Amino acid sequence: MTTIAERWFGDWARRRRSRLEEYGLMVRAFRRDWLAVLSLLVILAFVLGALFAPHLTPYPEEGRGEPNIVNKFLPPGPGHPLGTDNLGRDLLARVLFGGRSSLSIGFLVVVIAVTIGTPLGAIAGTFGGWVDETIMRITDMFLAFPPLLLAIAIAAALGPSFTNAMVAIAFTWWPWYTRLVRAQTVSLRERSFIEAARGMGVGSRAIILRHIFPNVTTPVLVQATMDIGSAILTGAAMSFIGLGAQPPTPDWGQMVSQGRIYFMNQPWFATYPGLAIFLVTLAFNLLGDTVRDVADPRTRRVA
Amino acid sequence: MRRWEYVIRRLALAVLVLVSVSVITFLIARVVPSDPAAAWVGPRPTPEQIAQARRELGLDKPLYVQYLRYVRALLRGDLGVSVKTHQPILRDLKTYLPATMELVLFGMLMAITIGIPLGVLSGAKRNGLLDHSSRLVAIAGVSMPTFWLGLLLQLLFFGKLGWLPLGGRVDRSISLYNPVQQITGFYLVDTVLTGNWVALKDSLVHLILPAFTLATYAIGLTIRMTRSTMIEVLEEKYIVAARAAGLPERTILFRLALKNAIIPTLTVLGLSFVYSLTGAILVEVIFSWPGLGTYVTNAILNVDFPVIMAVTLVVTVFYVFINLFLDLLQAALDPRVTLG
Numbered sequence: 001m002t003t004i005a006e007r008w009f010g011d012w013a014r015r016r017r018s019r020l021e022e023y024g025l026m027v028r029a030f031r032r033d034w035l036a037v038l039s040l041l042v043i044l045a046f047v048l049g050a051l052f053a054p055h056l057t058p059y060p061e062e063g064r065g066e067p068n069i070v071n072k073f074l075p076p077g078p079g080h081p082l083g084t085d086n087l088g089r090d091l092l093a094r095v096l097f098g099g100r101s102s103l104s105i106g107f108l109v110v111v112i113a114v115t116i117g118t119p120l121g122a123i124a125g126t127f128g129g130w131v132d133e134t135i136m137r138i139t140d141m142f143l144a145f146p147p148l149l150l151a152i153a154i155a156a157a158l159g160p161s162f163t164n165a166m167v168a169i170a171f172t173w174w175p176w177y178t179r180l181v182r183a184q185t186v187s188l189r190e191r192s193f194i195e196a197a198r199g200m201g202v203g204s205r206a207i208i209l210r211h212i213f214p215n216v217t218t219p220v221l222v223q224a225t226m227d228i229g230s231a232i233l234t235g236a237a238m239s240f241i242g243l244g245a246q247p248p249t250p251d252w253g254q255m256v257s258q259g260r261i262y263f264m265n266q267p268w269f270a271t272y273p274g275l276a277i278f279l280v281t282l283a284f285n286l287l288g289d290t291v292r293d294v295a296d297p298r299t300r301r302v303a
Numbered sequence: 304m305r306r307w308e309y310v311i312r313r314l315a316l317a318v319l320v321l322v323s324v325s326v327i328t329f330l331i332a333r334v335v336p337s338d339p340a341a342a343w344v345g346p347r348p349t350p351e352q353i354a355q356a357r358r359e360l361g362l363d364k365p366l367y368v369q370y371l372r373y374v375r376a377l378l379r380g381d382l383g384v385s386v387k388t389h390q391p392i393l394r395d396l397k398t399y400l401p402a403t404m405e406l407v408l409f410g411m412l413m414a415i416t417i418g419i420p421l422g423v424l425s426g427a428k429r430n431g432l433l434d435h436s437s438r439l440v441a442i443a444g445v446s447m448p449t450f451w452l453g454l455l456l457q458l459l460f461f462g463k464l465g466w467l468p469l470g471g472r473v474d475r476s477i478s479l480y481n482p483v484q485q486i487t488g489f490y491l492v493d494t495v496l497t498g499n500w501v502a503l504k505d506s507l508v509h510l511i512l513p514a515f516t517l518a519t520y521a522i523g524l525t526i527r528m529t530r531s532t533m534i535e536v537l538e539e540k541y542i543v544a545a546r547a548a549g550l551p552e553r554t555i556l557f558r559l560a561l562k563n564a565i566i567p568t569l570t571v572l573g574l575s576f577v578y579s580l581t582g583a584i585l586v587e588v589i590f591s592w593p594g595l596g597t598y599v600t601n602a603i604l605n606v607d608f609p610v611i612m613a614v615t616l617v618v619t620v621f622y623v624f625i626n627l628f629l630d631l632l633q634a635a636l637d638p639r640v641t642l643g
Contacts, residue, residue, distance in 0.1 A: 137319070141327070144320040145615075146622045148581040150327075153615045156603050157331045233448060237585055240450050241600050256451055260589070263454050264462050274451030282446035289442075 029294045036290035039283035046280050050099030063093030065248025073266045083268040086258065091268065095276050098250035102277065105166050105244070106232030106284075110224050112170035117177025118220055122208045124178065125185025136182065139175035147172050148234060155243040162245040165238045169231065180223055184216045222295045226288030229281040236277045252277045310631060317627045324619050325377065328612045329370050382616070383609040387602070392613045395598060400617070401488025402472060403587070403594035407579045409491075409514040414521035414575060419568065421522075422529025423556050426564075429534060437526045444523025449582055453516040453589035460512060467512050470591035477505045513590040517582055521575030528571040532564040539563075566636055573629040577622050 005013040005020050013020060030036055054060040062068055071088035074080050082091035124135040142150070155168035188194055194211055202210075238244045239253035247254065252273040259270025293299040340356040348356075357363050361372055376383070382392040425434040460467040468474065472490055473483060481502045486493045491510075494503035536542065537560055545555050587596030595614055602610035 140316070141320060141323040144324060144623055144626075145327075145619050146577060146581045148584070149615055149618055152584070152599070152603070153328070153331055153611055156606075156611050157608070160603075229446060233446070236448055237450065240448075240585065241588065241603060243603065253448070253450075256448070256454070260450075260454060263458060267458055270451070270454055274448055274454065277448045277451065278443075278446060281448070282443065285442055285446050 025297075025300065026294045029300045030290060033290045033294075036287055039286040039290075042279060042283040043287065046099050046276070047103060049096045050103055053093070053096040053100070057090065057093035057096055059090040059093040060097075062089040063097035063250065065089075065250065073262070073269075075266075076268055082272045083266075085255070085269050086262060086266075091272055094250045094255060095252070095272055098252045098255060098273060099276065099280075101162055101245040101249065102232060102236060102239075102252040103280065105162070105169070105235035106228045106280075108166050109169045109173055109231040109235065110227050112166070113173035113227075114177055114220060114224055116170075117174035118181050118213075118216070119208075120174070121178040121181025121183075122185050122212045122216070125182040125189060126204055126208055126212060132182070135178065139178050142172060142175045145172065148237060151234065151238065152241070152243065155238060160243045160246060162249070162251075165235060165244045168243075169234050169238065173227070173231070176227075177220065177223065180219060181216050184219055185212050188212060188215055218295050222288075222292050225284070225291045229284030229288060232284065233277065233281050306634070309634060313627060313630055317623055320623055321620065324616065324623070325374055326370070328616050328619075329373050331615075332608050332612045333366070333369075377616075382613040385602075385607055385610050387605045387607045387610075392610055395610075396595075396613070396617065398485070398488060399593065399595050399598045402592060403580070403583050403596065405489045405491060406510065406513055406517060406586070406592060406594060407576065407583055409510050410518035410579055411521065411572065411576055413514055413518040414525050414572065417518075418522045418525025419529050419561075419565075422526040422568070423533055423561055423564075425526065426530040426533025426537065427552075427556050434530070437530070441523035441527045444519040447519060449516055449519070450585040450589050452519060453513070453586055456512050456516060457589070468509050470509075470513070470589070472509055472593060473502060473505050474509075477502050513586050513592055516589070517579050517586045520582065521572065521579060524571050524575055525568060529561075529564060529568045532567050533560060536560045536564045566633070569636075570629060570633060573625060573632075577625050580618050580621060 006017070049056060053063055057063055059068075067087035067089060068084075069088045071080075071084050072086055074084040074088075076083040076091075080090050080092065082095065085091055085094060120135050120139075124132040150172045151165075151168040154171055155165050158164035158168065188211070194207060197207055197211055235244060236251075236253035236256075239251045240257045242254075242257065244253055245251035247258070255273035256270045256277075259266070259273070263270050340353050340360060340362055344352045344356050361369055364372075380393060382396065384391055385395065421433070421437050425431070425437045428434060457469055461469045477483070481499055483490050483493050483499060483502050483506070484497045486496055490506040491503065494500070494506060533556075542555060542560055545559055550559075583592075583594060584596030584599060586592065587594045588600055591597070595618065599611060599614045601607075602614070
């Protein structure tokens with residue numbers, strides 16, 4: 001029997017048949033979980049909303065930060081479905097544009113953390129000895145700090161900005177991936193296909209690139225999916241205390257912080273950006289849970 | 304013998320970690336782009352004043368000398384001086400730290416009293432209504448931005464219902480007519496010690512909203528952890544035996560099963576405790592709670608690095624010790640834990 005992938009990609013797919021079949025099973029199990037599919041749709045809606053914000057709202061310049069003071073504090077209603085803020089800007093436009101920094105900080109933090117953490121973990125696990133000891137003691141050092149607090153300290157030292165907040169959070173995040181990948185690598189190291197490769201004289205570099213990396217991809221991707229939600233939440237917290245994207249650039253955490261002063265009389269101002277943070281984080285957490293269950297053949301439900 | 308080796312190894316690691324923590328806070332304070340000496344002097348300094356301040360603060364010495372001084376001061380309990388107020392930080396911490404601790408501990412109390420019973424009952428009736436709603440609460444609890452939840456609770460309980468105060472530790476009328484005498488800094492303790500019952504009631508009322516906001520994360524985790532270990536434990540033979548002997552369900556769940564299900568929950572509670580220490584930063588801002596969070600966020604606004612680093616250091620030391628304590632506790636409680 002030839003699969004669709006083999007028909008399209010021929011030899012490449014035939015050599016990876018078992019892995020592709022595995023992915024097929026994962027997708028099928030995923031589609032059975034309506035909550036996960038719904039979460040994916042929510043995430044897509046926010047991502048597309050942020051990408052196409054200039055075309056989706058009649059007030060793109062307000063979304064970017066231009067004030068329109070005569071319209072301040074309009075309650076949600078026709079023309080402004082979510083109301084307007086303290087400078088008269090359309091809140092829907094602000095929330096859509098705010099997704100740009102709030103969502104990208106979550107993605108980028110995880111991407112940076114994976115890029116730093118994975119190779120370090122693979123190196124520690126493959127070489128062992130003093131290399132392993134050094135790398136792992138450094139990760140211990142970073143993990144000894146309360147996560148949010150270290151990020152705050154670093155971001156405060158670098159100065160408040162979107163990039164600095166992102167760097168600061170990523171700086172506290174990579175050790176988790178190093179630990180994960182090292183643990184995987186150590187258990188792979190003893191397996192016969194790695195021993196065989198070593199016996200044939202394959203160098204450590206090639207072993208890491210050709211044999212370790214492909215086998216840690218799934219656990220790393222699963223962990224990354226589960227982490228994006230908390231990365232977004234951490235980014236929102238940082239910008240809430242003034243260490244993230246600076247006004248007039250919109251950002252959900254920062255908008256909640258501005259709307260807080262007016263919350264008793266104009267609750268919509270802080271409610272909607274906060275709701276956006278909550279929905280996106282919730283969606284990523286639900287998605288992450290399902291991706292974890294689906295990626296593991298023991299917890300996967302296919303029938 | 305093995306157990307002692309483990310304890311010593313774990314203690315040595317904690318010391319190593321504390322040293323590196325001090326190096327990191329020291330270095331972060333050093334790589335600051337803005338000049339600490341200029342910040343010390345105040346607005347519009349002359350070059351002479353800056354040079355003077357540089358000498359006074361020891362910034363002209365080599366880096367390792369500065370670090371050794373820093374550590375020597377730390378060991379004496381000297382956390383430095385605020386750039387903004389020129390007050391010793393240790394004195395500020397004596398009022399802020401107990402406020403945060405009271406908030407965090409009260410929140411943990413809520414997590415225990417709400418989270419464990421709900422976890423036990425959801426585990427007992429798997430896939431029941433309570434189980435599904437507690438799963439919802441748990442996953443919402445870890446996805447909720449605490450600062451936003453705090454605002455919503457304020458709007459409901461202060462704005463709409465008027466049941467609970469907006470923020471602060473006590474009402475202004477209390478601090479004017481029945482001021483809390485500072486003994487431990489924990490208002491609940493101090494008011495009891497001095498018999499100031501009006502203030503005790505008022506501080507309790509002020510604690511409810513911020514502590515609950517802070518505890519949502521811990522409540523969610525506790526419910527899930529208690530539930531999953533309960534499910535495992537309830538399948539064990541001694542529970543089946545107890546059921547066969549006709550013991551009442553209450554006794555089976557809360558006395559027999561919970562005793563064995565509680566150990567992983569304790570670890571989760573410990574973890575939530577250390578998480579709450581930093582979560583308190585956000586909650587305190589929302590509820591104008593005069594604790595470490597308010598202190599550090601003001602310091603961020605004022606670019607007051609000695610304060611930021613001192614708070615980071617103090618909270619991290621707590622974090623390290625609680626983690627150490629948890630590891631040792633778990634090793635002591637559960638004989639199956641492999642030490643290494």
